[in-house]
Amino acid sequence: MNITSSATEHSVTEKSMTSPYYLHPSDNTSQMQPPILLNGENYERWSKLMLNSLRAKRKIGFLDGSIPQPSRDSVDAEKWDMVNSMIIGWIYSSIEPRLRSSVSLVQNAKLMWGSLKRRFSVSDGTRDHQLRSDLVACKQEGQTVEHYFGHLKVLWDDLADFDAGFECCCRTSTCAAMIKYEQHREKIRVHQFLMGLDSTRFGTSRSNLLSRVDDLNLDMVYSQIVQEERHLNATRSKEEQSPPVGLSAAVSTPTAAAVRVNNKNMKCTHCGKSGHEVASCFQLHGYPDCWVDNNKGKARGGGRGHGFDNSNRGRGRGSGFRANTMQVADTSNVTSPGVPNFTLEQ
Structure with missing residues (x-):
């Protein structure tokens, strides 16, 4: 007896769910929105998506007139009104907000659908x-x-x-x-x-x-x-992640003996002179190219130092410095084999 009753209830429930008048408890007027909203220029695509959504809910008959409005004394009159109002809400919520104020809210979903088609559809x-x-x-x-x-x-x-x-x-x-x-x-x-x-x-x-x-x-x-x-x-x-290739010029690093600070309080334990320490003594580590012994008028070299010809010595106050020059050929128009698009001069 219980099995028969349960089967009957299931049959009635399934039949009501497949009815075009069926509305799920979670349905509301703003629930169903197609992937795109009607903006006035996409009616064809919007209408296809809306019809597909309504077809899934078995509500197409309310738009094409196959489910007409029943008489007021019919048992389905109230159900029809509920579904019709729900469809109107679905259509209205699928229109862009800027167009909603210009859409008439009629009491029949079929009339509303036809009005939108005449307004936005082109020949x-x-x-x-x-x-x-x-x-x-x-x-x-x-x-x-x-x-x-x-x-x-x-x-x-x-x-x-x-x-x-x-x-x-x-x-x-x-x-x-x-x-x-x-x-x-x-x-x-x-x-x-x-x-x-x-x-x-x-x-x-x-x-x-x-x-x-x-x-x-x-x-x-x-x-x-x-x-x-x-x-x-x-x-x-990969190209963006690679480091940029640049050109670098090799510069000589001065030795410890070439750079020293004269301090009268210091005294070298190697040469016995004051003004520097043994770590920067020219006699021990070598004289730099710019060093000139003003007392003797020539460059002095010792240890690892490098002297130079006295004839190259400058005159006056700048005599303690000279430029190391080298004669090179004109390479302004010669392309470097190692670096494309650059000359040897560059």
């Missing part, structure tokens, strides 16, 4: 021409391949709604005529996709794919272009 011929123009003008222009292809796919789908294309007399999609027509349309889409790619990045790949377009379909071409994009991005990322 088939005008829309067909607009979509074909948009396809010609659609270019990648720095977008990712995925984003560019998605834009093309939306245009192709919208165009297919207006252009039913070829239909065979047998009305099947497996006949030879329909297969040939689909292959022709696929080839057109492949050309449109490839010709809109950025030439600077995909010029070579596009030429290679166009040369064998008869053997490829749209999915195969898209996959190869995406792989090429990933390869280019990976290569660019």
Whole structure:
């Protein structure tokens, strides 16, 4: 007895859930929103998404009139009013806020749906021409391949709604005529996709794919272009991470003996003179090139120091310094073999 009662309850519950009058407890007027909102220029795509959502809830009959409003004394009158009001709320919430104030809130979902169609839908011929123009003008222009292809796919789908294309007399999609027509349309889409790619990045790949377009379909071409994009991005990322190559000039580092600070309180334990320490004694570590013994008028060298010819000595107060010069050939027009685009002089 309990089993029979449970089965009966389950049958009644399942039947009520499949009824077009059924509303889930969680349903509310702002619950159902399609992926895009109606903005006045995307009616065709918005309407398809809305119809798909309403079809999933078995509510299409309220828009096409197949579920008419019952008489006021009917047992379904209240149910119809509830569902009708819910659909009106769903439609209203799927419109962009800036347009909602201009949409009339009528008491019938079918009338509201028809009003939106007359207001935002354009004629088939005008829309067909607009979509074909948009396809010609659609270019990648720095977008990712995925984003560019998605834009093309939306245009192709919208165009297919207006252009039913070829239909065979047998009305099947497996006949030879329909297969040939689909292959022709696929080839057109492949050309449109490839010709809109950025030439600077995909010029070579596009030429290679166009040369064998008869053997490829749209999915195969898209996959190869995406792989090429990933390869280019990976290569660019490695180049950005590589350290910059610069030119460096070797400079000599002065020895400890070449740089010393005269301090009268210091006394060298090697030469016995004051003013420096043994760590910077020229006699022990060598005289720098700029050192001149003013008392004797010549350079003194000792240990590891380097003397120079007295004839090269300057006059006056600057006689203690000289320039080390070397005669070199003119290399302003000679290209360096080790560093391209730079001369030896540079």
